[in-house]
Amino acid sequence: MLPSRYAWLAREPGPKMIVEALKxxxxxxxPGAANNPTIVAWAKEVGGEVADVYKADSIPWCGLFMAVVAKRAGKELPKHPLWALSWSAFGAKAPAPALGDVLVFTRSxxxxxxxxVGEDASAFHVLGGNQSDRVCITRIAKARLYAARRPLYRVEPANVRPIHLEATGALSLNEA
Incomplete structure (x- = not known):
């Protein structure tokens, strides 16, 4: 269930990647050597090299999450989608980050x-996988942004816009 401060997201009609991610x-x-069969099944759903490489949820899975979301939304995946930095080649460069854009960050x-899903003065609010070992929304410092990419749309949804939010919640320092 979405935290109350993000409940408005459930009423957004798009973009489709947000709708799919919220599901x-x-x-x-x-924890440990066990695997969530849902996450492992995402790799099979994406197929190709992803299915060949991804066998356990102990492997970083933010790129896997994005790949299954993009596939379900009918978007073309970047080459090597398991690697987070590969998403800097997804879609088109965003003029300024907005709802539904793919954000790529650097980390140690x-x-x-x-x-x-939004931003405050110092951080982006990011809906992603493998954030504290789950799919959730977390705040990531704007200074870590590597690329902002807009999915390719036939018709861009009218609600693709910057979202200004309050700076609530801890700032993520490492999503590994």
Whole structure:
């Protein structure tokens, strides 16, 4: 269930990637050697090299989450979608981050990818997978932004817009 401060998202009619991502909200990886069969099944659904490589939810899965969301939304995936930084080649460069855009971040040891749902003065509010080992919304410092990419639309949804939110909740320092 969405936290009350993000409940408005459930009433947004699009973009389709947000709608699809919200259906997965709250999915959690299993601790230790166990695997959440839902997350592992996403790799099979995406197919190709993703299905060949991804076998356990202990493997970073922010890119896997984005791949299954994009596929379900009918969007073309970047090459090597498991790698967060590969999403910097997705869609088209966004002139300014807005609802439903793919945000790619740098972090120690790699990157992170998720969907823009809003921003405050210092952070983006990001709907993504493998954030505290689950699908949730977290705040990530704007200074870590590597790329903002807009999905390719035949007709861009009217609600693709910047969303200004209050700075509530902890700032994520590492989504690994």
């Amino acid at each position: 997965l909200f709250g999915t959690m990886e299993k 040891g790699g990157g992170h990818v998720g969907l823009y």
